[in-house]
Amino acid sequence: MTHTHVELRPGAYADSVTLLQVSRTVQGLDGVLAAQVAMATPLNVEVLTGMGFEVPDATPNDLVVALRLAAADGLAAALAGVDQALRDATKRVEGPTEVAPPRTTASALRRSAGTPGHDAIALVSVPGASALVEAMDAVDAGRDVMVFSDNVPVEQEVALKRAAAERGVLVMGPDCGTAVVGGLGLGFANVVSPGPVGIVAASGTGCQQLLALLDHAGVGVSSALGVGGRDLSAEVGGLATREALRRLDADPAVELIVLASKPPAPEVATEIEAYAASLGTPVELALLGPGQPDLTAAAESVLRRLGREVPAWPVVDPTEGLRRVDGVVRGLFVGGTLKSEAQLIAGTEGGHTFVDFGDDEYTTGRAHPMIDPSLRLEHLARAATDPDTGVLLLDVVLGHGAEPDPAAALAPALAGIAQPVVVAVVGTAADPQDRDRQVRALVEAGAEVHLSNAGATRRALELIGAQS
C-alpha cells in the first residue's frame, strides 16, 4: 500500500534552488517513491497536482512537503530526512562564529563597510516582488547592483533606475542573467579572457553567445554589463544603458563597445545613439530583431571592425551523420534571446514551434532551466513522441552559475530520441563545465553540436528541407 503525505509549513522559506536540492535528496531515500518540497506558488501547486498530490489552500509563502511512500510506516523516517536535508541545504555561514548572518542587503553592506571588500556590489535574485527593496538598499549605499530577479514591475524598474542615476550607481537588470564586471562573472557568466571589447547587453543569453563567439575568435572581453531587456523601452528610457556606456567609455582597456539589444523604442534610440556618438570609445550597435543581423553576424562584424579574422564557427557531427526528415522544427530553449533568434531565422511559415523555458511563466517560484533542467526534459520527451516533430533544436548554455554538468541529464534523454537533434552549446573553453567534454557527450548521444545558435538553427531547417 503506498502512502501519500502532504503538509504545509507556513512561514518556512528556502529559495527554489535549495528546495530542488532538498527534493532530490529526499527522493533518494529508501521507501520514498516521489517527493517534492517547494514553495506553494501556483505553478508548483500545478506541478504537485500533476504528480497526483492534493494540495490544500496555500499561499506562495507556505512551504509544501509532499511525499509518496512505499508504506505508511516510513513517514517518520522520510520527514526526518526532509528536515535533515533542509538543515544541510541552508547552512550558510562558514567557520566558527556566533554572529547571525545579515537579513537585508542594507545590513550586509553596512557590515562590510570599512573592511576589505567595502566596494562590494550587490547581486539580487530574490522573488521579483521583493527585488526592488533589496536593490534599493544598494543604491542607497551608493553601490552597483545586479538584479537577476525577473517578474519586477516596470514602474519599479523606472523608480530604481531613476534613484540610481541620481547617485551614479549602475543597475544591471532586472532580469539580468549575465554580467562580467572587471573580469568577475556574475549570474550565468562565461569565463573569458580580458581584452579590448566592452559589452552592454539588454539580453543575458545574447550576451553569452557574443562572449562565446568572440572567445573562440581569440578576442577577450573586459566587461559585459547587462541592463535588462526593458532598459531601452520608452518607459525606462535607457537609464542603465547610459550609465553602462559611461563606465565602459571611462575604462582605458576598452577599445570597442558593443551595445547588444532589441531595437530600442524610437525616441530612446535617437537619444542613445547621440550619447554613444559623444563618447571617446567607438560603439558598435548590435540590434537584434526582425530584419537585423543575427548574433553570429554581429560577432563577425565586431571582429572585422577590430581588424581580426573571422573564423569558421565550429560544428561537431555524430559519426552517423543526421538524415533528412519530414516534419517541423521543435525548438526547446533555456535562453530567451537564443529562442527569439531561432524563431526569427525560421520565420512564421512552416508550423515550427519555439519555447523559452526561462520565460516568466515557467520560472515563478521555480529555478531557471539553466539550473533545473527537469521541465525542459519533460517537454523534450513529449516532443519526441509527437509524430509532427521533424528535428529537435536545443540550446545548452554553460558558464558560472549554470548546471555543473548539463550533458549528464540531457545526453541520456537524447540517446532515446529517434528524430535528428541539433544543439547549440553556448560556452567558452574555460567554462567550469568543460565545454569540450559536454560537446563530446552530446555528440556521442547522436546530436550535432554548434557553437553558433544561428548556425544550429539553419542546420535544423536544412534537415527538413526548409528555406531560411
Place this chain on the structure above:
Amino acid sequence: MTTPAGVVNVGADLLGDAVADQATPVTRVDWRPPMAGTETDLATVAADPRRREANERAVAAMLDVTATLVDVLPASEALGLQRGEFLHAGPPIGWDRASGPLRGALLGGAALEGLVEDPEDAAALFESGTSVSLEPCHHRSAVGPMAGVVTPSMWMFVLEDAASGRRTYCSLNEGLGKVLRYGAYSPEVLTRLRWMGDVLGPLLQKAVRGTAPVDVTGILTQMLQMGDEAHNRNRAGTLMLLRDLSPAMVAVGVDSADVAESLRFIGGNDHFFLNLAMPACKLALDAARGTEGSTMVVAMARNGTDFGIQVAGTGDEWFTGPAQLADGLFLGDYGPDDANPDIGDSAITETAGIGGFAMATAPAIVRFVGGSVPDALATTRRMHEITLAENPRWSVPVLEFQGTPTGIDVSKVCRTGILPQINTGMAGKVAGVGQVGAGLVTPPAEIFPKALARLAELAGQ
C-alpha cells in the same frame, strides 16, 4: 572597470557560490519573505524619492539632541494640567477598555487629587466621564512608566534641548512593588505619593535650580558603560544623578531630616533614573517627528490594552494592536495568569536605541528577564537589522564599542519580521495588585504593516 572586491548575495545561494568559486569574498544575506501582504507597500515606500534623505534627516535630528534636567515642577504648572484631567501611558483609551493596572492607577490618582476620599469611589466618576478626562502623556510632551498616570499635583522632571528650547516631562519614580504606576492604590501608596509631593518634589526643584543643569544624555552615555541598559536597570544612572544633585540638595537649606529621607529614597530606588532616561529619549525622538517621507518610529507606547506606534513620516497618527503578555520571571507566587498585558511609555527607551536594544551592555540583568549573556549579545545585534543607524554616543564596550541600534525602520521590521525587543516590568492584571514580574515583550506584529500601508499611501500622493 575595477574588479569588485566582494559581492553581497541576496537570493539564490548558487549565484553566490559561483562568485566564491572565482575567489571573490561573498557576504550572504539570510533573506526570507517579508511579512504577509507587504511586498507592494514595501516597494512603494522604498521607491519614494523622499525616503532616503528623510530618514537621514530624522536620524540626524534625533542624534543632535542633548537633554538636560532644567527644572522640577508640579504637572499643573509644567503641563497646565487642570483638576479632573488625567494623563496615562500609551495610545488613547477610555475607562471602558482600560486594563486593571490603568484603572487602579486612575483610582489612586483621583484620591490623591481629593476628587474622592476612597479610591474605589472614583470608579463611578470615570464611568460617567463628566468631570474627568483621559489623555495620553505623549499628547502633552510627556511620558509615564507603566500606567503612566499623571495628575495635576504630581511633580515632573523638566528636560530641555538647549539648541531648540523644546521640553519634555516625566513624573518622579516611586520605587518598585506596590506603587501607583503598577496599579496599586492602597493607603501606603497614597502616603508615599503625598510625601513625594510635599517633600521630595520641592527639594528637587530647589536643588535643580541651585546647581548646573544635569546632563541627562551624558549620564546615559556613561551608565550604558556601567551595566545599565536604562530601562530595567538604572542603578548606575541613579547613583550618578545623586552625585550631581546631592551637594545642592544639602546646601539649599531644607530640614536635614527631609534631605536625609530624600537621599535615602533616591538611593534605595534603583529605578529613579528611569524617569529621566524616558523623557531624554522622547526629547530626542520628538526632534524627528513630522519628517515627511521618513519611515522611522518615533514612539512605541502601551496602555495595558493596546500597543501603539507613531512614525516620523505619518504625523501624530497611532497604529495600534493588542498589547502582548511579557515572557519572563515572576515575583513570589505570581504566575503568568496574574499578569496584565504590556503597559507603559517606557518603550520610548527601546525606540531611542537603549533598553532591550542595548541588552548586550547589561549582562547583570539578563537572567532577570529570563535570558543568557549570549542571548543579550544576539538581541542587540539582531536589533541592528531593523534600525537605521548606530548611536555614536551610546556605545557598547563588549561589542567593540559599536553604537546602539537606533531609529527603528518600519520597512525593515516588515522586511525581516524581526520585532523590536522590549525589556519590561509586568503589572498585575487586577487593579491594586502592583508589580508581579519582569520580562521581555514585543509589539504585536500587525501594527508595522499598518504603519507601512499609511507610509505607502502618503508616498503615492
